[in-house]
Amino acid sequence: MTTAQNPGLADLPAGNPFSEAAWGTPAELPPFERIRPEHYLPAFEAALAAHDAEIAAIAGEAAAPSFSNTVAAMERAGLALDRVAGVFYNLTGSHTNPELQAIERTIGPKLSRHGSAIYLNPELWARISAVDADAEGLGDEERRVLSRYRTRFRRAGADLGPEDKLRVAEIAARMSELGTQFSQNLLADESRFLLPLDAAEDRAGLPDFLVASAADAAKERGGAHSHVVTLSRSLIEPFLVSSTRRDLRERAYEAWIRRGEGGGDTDNRGIIREIVQLRAERARLLGFDSFAHFKLDDTMAATPDAAMDLLREVWTPALKRAGAERDRLQAIVQAEGGNFALQAHDWRHYAEKLRRAEHDLDESEIKAYLPLDSVIHAAFDTASRLFGLTFAELPDVPRYHPDVRAWRVGNADGSEVGTFLGDYFARPTKRSGAWMSAFRSQERLTGDVKPIIVNVMNFAKAPAGEAPLLSFDDARTLFHEFGHALHGLLSDVTYPVLAGTAVSGDFVELPSQLYEHWLEQPEVLRTHARHHRTGEPMPEALLTKLLAARTFNQGFATVEYTSSAIVDMTLHLSAGGEDGLDVGAFEADALERIAMPSEINMRHRTPHFAHIFSGDGYAAGYYSYLWSEVLDADAFDAFREAGDIFDPATAKRLRTYVYGAGNLRDPREAYTAFRGRLPSTGPLLRKRGLAA
Structure with a gap:
């Protein structure tokens, strides 16, 4: 694999890992164990200065504007900044600490002002506006890149007068500060709350798996209590389901819904x-x-x-x-x-x-057949059957937390697709929810750059020696986020601006929500839903009941x-x-x-x-989740109509026009290329059991 070098960071002190042109790690993963909080600010400052110089050179180029010397040059610029920010912002969401949070408050407005200076640069905008696609005979992908740049600049305020440009930049910087503070406040509220369940009667109604998870959470929170419920969704949701203590359910629920409005x-x-x-x-x-x-x-x-x-x-x-x-x-x-x-x-x-x-x-009965590893393998096997992918776990690679796992993802012919990281368990240093992100995105402009994609979840850890068990909703979340991961992994574009999930906000959920459908197929569950102790498949009667309750x-x-x-x-x-x-x-x-x-x-x-x-x-x-659900319900019908949920021809179109296409096309064109037409809401209403 060839990746671009990272100019602008070489002058950092030798002990700063960001000074190294290449990390020499498997898949060129960041050397997390060597990167310390004090390395980030100097690396950001150097990367910002390098990007400023690159942009100044493009804007001041003496030659007439062309796609190559202006638009493609911008796509090649900022590699050092991408490298530093890619590591830093993934960690501020998944494994933060007070030092990183302080850096985040400092660097956010600087990055915002830096971006505004680029998009509000009149010389740069004049050059982008002057690029003549027809005169240069640009191809479809280059025309799409040019169009996206022009749209981005206009939406950032490139056509405004000087005073309004200044105000737009001020707003962007302030918004960066506010968004960071919102996130840090929310994490503080979530980390601060715990509901002790020390007495046996406090745990009334709780199934064994939840009692064990509450005990594990208590140890993680310092051991002052024997059992606690936190605001991690993987704890509070099953607690609200199973606890027979209405007073405790109310206390936990009120804390959950009052996050961010407690005063102070x-x-x-x-x-x-x-x-x-x-x-x-x-x-x-x-x-x-x-x-x-x-x-x-x-x-x-x-x-x-x-x-x-x-x-x-x-x-x-x-x-x-x-x-x-x-x-x-x-x-x-x-x-x-x-x-x-x-x-x-x-x-x-x-x-x-x-x-x-x-x-x-019984939720406990279902969970027994959904150990985490089995659900991961189900997601991988589905991708193998649809797209011919292979997954090989990488046991000895850098990781930012011991819980993180890594896999090499390949094509059927053995060629490399990218690297996938899975970070599955809740912890106080991680914000709530589940998401996909990229440490590095796919592109071919600066070399054969393979993506490094991460899925972050908040599942409850199991006691030592026990398998973590998922609810069916947890399993659906894993499939959802892995659908996003595939969107990043299968990206097949030349230009970074079009790569992976860089698509319309109401199209980006299509690959993730569509992928959920395979979890609900009997063919998948019969293969992968196996008891965590005996390995026996889920009984057919339980499988039938589970699927019958989908619209409950x-x-x-x-x-x-x-x-x-x-x-x-x-x-x-x-x-x-x-x-x-x-x-x-x-x-x-x-x-x-x-x-x-x-x-x-x-x-x-x-x-x-x-x-x-x-x-x-x-x-x-x-709204985009629902908009995309219209698409995903209709898209899965394409496989049903083909008579095979893994139909090769349909899967090939899906990879070409959806999972692998990034932002090569307008989303309506992309969906029509896959399906032959735009969707209706009928399949969505049937899927949710809301059709008359």
């Missing part, structure tokens, strides 16, 4: 107020009616109206379904002699009772998600001009207008809605 120095409401105002101001400066209009202008949906139409189409049947589910849960409460109205902290507990009654399913509680799940998406869009359509936005009141009013059931909360309440406030990635874009 980690309260996020003031940060949200300022972020929303700044986003609206930036959108107005760029000529848009709202931040939502600005954000969706460069997406598949194109307008907020199109996104809201989809959300409303799903909301109505979901609300009706959730109401029927609530009534059935309330009936259980009353049948058991409960003299109370069902509350949000009760829903999961009584839904599990209803699921057991209707489908004779979907009213709740759809309302929980869709309400979050509606509040996100409403906030970015209408709240930006308000001084002194009351975040809680705005959220409550938005939910009242859509008749949100009091027994269900948003999946992500506004004060801890990291998707939309830790950065701009999903801001006015949380």
Whole structure:
């Protein structure tokens, strides 16, 4: 494998690993064990200076602007900065500490100002604008790169006057500070909370696996208690399902939904107020009616109206379904002699009772057949059968935490695809949730650069000597994130700007959500769902019950998600001009207008809605999961219609036009090339059990 060198870092002290032109590690993984916090700031400063010099040379080039000396030159610039930032920002999410957090607060605004200086550089913009694709006879990929650069520059403010450019740069720098603080506040709230379960009665109703995980979490938190529940989803979700202590369920649930609004120095409401105002101001400066209009202008949906139409189409049947589910849960409460109205902290507990009654399913019984290693192998085997990939674990490679695992990913012919890292367990130094990221993205412009992709999860660790067991939702999350990983691993483009997941926000979830479908196929489960102790396959009766329950509680799940998406869009359509936005009141009013059931909360309440406030990635874009679900439900039907869930011809089109194509095409063109047409919402409504 050939990779580009990293100019600009050679003058760093010899003891700084970033000074080395090549790391000489397997797959050129970062030498995590040698990189210390004090290495980052000098490396950032050197890399920023090197990139500044590269950009100045491009902008001041004496020769007439061309694709090669301007656009391709920009694609080759900044390699040193990419190298440093790629390591640093992966660790601030997955294994941070106070030193890294301090660096993050310092470097974030500097990086923002650096980016603004590039995109608001009039000489550079003039050169990019002057590149003549027809005169140069550019190919399709080069034309797409040129188009993406022009779009990026315009959306960053390249056409604005000097004063407005200055203001846009100021906004970007401030937004960087606010997003970092939001994330660090959220991690602090999540790390700070624990619910002791020292007495046996505190653990009433908890299955053995959860008792063991709570004991392990207590040890990780210092051992002051015998058992604790933290705000790690892999602990709190099963606790809310199984605990028969309604008072403790309420305490845990309140802590979970109140993250980011507890008052004090980690309260996020003031940060949200300022972020929303700044986003609206930036959108107005760029000529848009709202931040939502600005954000969706460069997406598949194109307008907020199109996104809201989809959300409303799903909301109505979901609300009706959730109401029927609530009534059935309330009936259980009353049948058991409960003299109370069902509350949000009760829903999961009584839904599990209803699921057991209707489908004779026990979550503990299912988990016994879903050990983590088996689910990983199921995800790998699916990729092998679809795309001919091979996976070989790398036992002796650098890693940023002992829990991290690594695999070499290859094609059927033995050629290298890339390196995949899996970081599966919750810990206090990791933010909540699950995600995919890249330490290095695929491209061919600066050499045959192979990707290094990481999946980060927050599963509960098992006691020593025991296999970690996953719920079916956990297994689905693993498949989802591995779908994102494949999008990065299978990328097959020349230019970095088009690589992997660098696609429209409402298209990026297609590869991940589509991949979830294979987990639910009997053919996959019969092969990989095996008991963690005996190795016996899941009994056919249990498999049948599991699959029959796929749409159970979907009213709740759809309302929980869709309400979050509606509040996100409403906030970015209408709240930006308000001084002194009351975040809680705005959220409550938005939910009242859509008749949100009091027994269900948003999946992500506004004060801890990291998707939309830790950065701009999903801001006015949380709808994209549903938009992509329209695509994924229809896309999997292509395999059903072919009569084989691993149909080679369909899989080949999928790799060519979706997983491997990056941003080579407009997403509508990409989907049509794969499917032959654009999708309808029918398959989505059937998948969620919401069709009439």
